[in-house]
Amino acid sequence: xxxxxxxxxxxxxxxxxxxxxxxxxxxxxxxxxxxxxxxxxxxxxxxxxxxxxxxxxxxxxxxxxxxxxxxxxxxxxxxxxxxxxxxxxxxxxxxxxxxxxxxxxxxxxxxxxxxxxxxxxxxxxxxxxxxxxxxxxxxxxxxxxxxxxxxxxxxxxxxxxxxxxxxxxxxxxxxxxxxxxxxxxxxxx
Numbered sequence: 001x002x003x004x005x006x007x008x009x010x011x012x013x014x015x016x017x018x019x020x021x022x023x024x025x026x027x028x029x030x031x032x033x034x035x036x037x038x039x040x041x042x043x044x045x046x047x048x049x050x051x052x053x054x055x056x057x058x059x060x061x062x063x064x065x066x067x068x069x070x071x072x073x074x075x076x077x078x079x080x081x082x083x084x085x086x087x088x089x090x091x092x093x094x095x096x097x098x099x100x101x102x103x104x105x106x107x108x109x110x111x112x113x114x115x116x117x118x119x120x121x122x123x124x125x126x127x128x129x130x131x132x133x134x135x136x137x138x139x140x141x142x143x144x145x146x147x148x149x150x151x152x153x154x155x156x157x158x159x160x161x162x163x164x165x166x167x168x169x170x171x172x173x174x175x176x177x178x179x180x181x182x183x184x185x186x187x188x189x
Contacts, residue, residue: 021058022071023162027078027170029085031177036187037090043102044083044093046075055165056112058155068112068161078105078173085177091186101135101189105176109145112165114155121152125164127172131182135189142179146172 058066082105083093109128114121125148133140148168156164176182 020066021068021158021161023055023068023158023165024072025070025074025077025166025169026072027081027166027173029081029170029173029177031085031174033088034183035088035090036183037086037092039090039092040189041095041097041100042086042091042093042186042189043096043100044079044086045102045104046079046082047104047106048075049106049108050110055110056114058114058161068165074107074110078107078169081173082177085173089177099136101133101186103186104132104134105173106130106132110165110169112161121155123150123152123156123164124148125150125168127168129172129176131176131179133182133185133189135185138185138189140182140185142176142182144172144176144179146175 053069055068055070058068082103086093086103106129108130109126111124111126113124113126115124125146127144127146129144131140131142131144146168148164150164152160
């Protein structure tokens with residue numbers, strides 16, 4: 001009887017704890033393929049300016065041990081899709097000359113939060129990106145935020161969390177590259 005009770009206690013405690021997850025960030029950008037770059041040279045850089053590198057916690061009784069982190073290079077993942085999008089828009093993004101106009105994407109926020117709840121699960125996601133485009137003495141700065149809440153009956157799997165984070169980051173990047181003011185600035189460099 002004691003062994004059965006002990007196993008029940010262990011099973012109950014295990015049910016209150018979630019293991020950490022390491023997801024792969026791979027955003028996808030699909031905007032109108034408007035070719036306004038006309039072959040002009042442009043460099044692309046990405047900076048991860050987040051103060052905390054983990055995305056957040058999956059919740060549970062031990063929030064500090066159920067962290068969600070990024071398993072690949074976030075800056076490189078965003079840079080890869082940004083360069084591909086700008087190339088589709090007609091820019092030559094493979095040049096490295098010192099006086100080439102530059103687009104810098106700064107990742108200020110990428111968060112995942114699941115507050116403690118007794119019934120159901122609500123996941124809060126947030127992304128904040130900034131773009132700084134420079135050409136000579138001219139600069140354009142834009143800010144793009146996305147906040148999302150998702151309801152689930154069960155704690156999401158790693159694949160589901162990866163999909164939610166990538167979907168939100170992708171939507172924010174689409175808004176960035178669809179910004180008419182950024183397009184106007186890049187059209188005149």
